[in-house]
Amino acid sequence: MKEPNSPDSPLADLCRQRGLKLTGQRRTIAFVLSDSDDHPDVEELYRRAVEVDPRISIATVYRTVRLFEENGILQRRDFGGGRARYEVADGDHGDHYHLIDADTGKVIEFENAELDALLDGIVRQMGYDLVTTRLSVVGRRKAKPRSRG
Amino acid sequence: MKEPNSPDSPLADLCRQRGLKLTGQRRTIAFVLSDSDDHPDVEELYRRAVEVDPRISIATVYRTVRLFEENGILQRRDFGGGRARYEVADGDHGDHYHLIDADTGKVIEFENAELDALLDGIVRQMGYDLVTTRLSVVGRRKAKPRSRG
DNA sequence: TCTGATAATGAGAAAGATTATCATTTGCAA
DNA sequence: TTGCAAATGATAATCTTTCTCATTATCAGA
Secondary structure, X not given: OOOOOOOOOHHHHHHHHOOOOOOHHHHXXXXXXXXXXXXXXXXXXXXXXXXXXOOOOHXXXXXXXXXHHHOXXXXXXXXXXXXXXXXXXXXXXXXXXXXXXXXXXXXXEEOOHHHHHHHHHHHHHOOEEEEEEEEEEEEEEOOOXXXXX | OOOOOOOOOHXXXXXXXXXXXXXXXXXXXXXXXXXXXXXXXXXXXXXXXHHHOOOOXXXXXXXXXXXXXXXXXXXXXXXXXXXXXXEEOOOOOOOOEEEEEOOOOOEEEEOOHHHHHHHHHHHHHOOEEEEEEEEEEEEEEOOOOOOOO
């Protein structure tokens, strides 16, 4: 059983800043999210939240994750596999993108300023302001050229 | 009731090329797909297929769409809204991408060679070969600056 | 600190999309 | 034309997510 208490997690603070009622469950979920640097689905978040508060309900995790998304705290991702996955939203700086290993399903994050700018320009030229970018590239590990075989 | 017969649709030919058994239902679905230039979901494909063959089952549409995807004939897309949407896969040339209107949900296709190249380069530099790109940008129509108002 | 209105939660039912089951039918190679 | 493996139709089952509603907790104000 971990310690979600005392100084609130960064996300819990964000939660308060947005004027959301800060319940025990939301504090727990915010803590779990602040503590994660991967892309958990709801089931996985629920598992982690239960470690902190065994009485939390999965319905609450679904609700909270949706609430956080609507408030720009979380971003929903689709990496295939039928369930939504979540990560903490980027700040005002640059977006980040995802490379998915075709064979293992492993998700690798990357940033690229040139890509940011290009996408922004393309969208603008089409008469739109860019709101969100959903980009994931699927790749297959290149066969390592062996050192002479 | 449309005419799916006689000269097979391009997709039906592709189907045969891949060594897939060409049943009446597959011929129908291939025809419907060849005839579509949008991004229908399964429900919509089913509606269109029923126009051609009223006895087709939605289960078959689901099955066929999956089969076609596994064989590189179709691509599955996620534009939000909870259901998968499909379109005929690109050839060997360039991928195409999607701009989604944040307010109307309208999907606008675009191509961009610079983007193709940049993504390819990024992925390569990370040690991978690019398999698929899933890119959709959400944008909001720019307010038209009125001609002096 | 206590109280009450209001909103959040828990548990499970319900909904929506997709896949599996299985008896029947069909495509196609021999 | 025949036979067999594979596909289909109808529907049940599954899986993820949302909804319902009785109970509980938060937080502003007294």
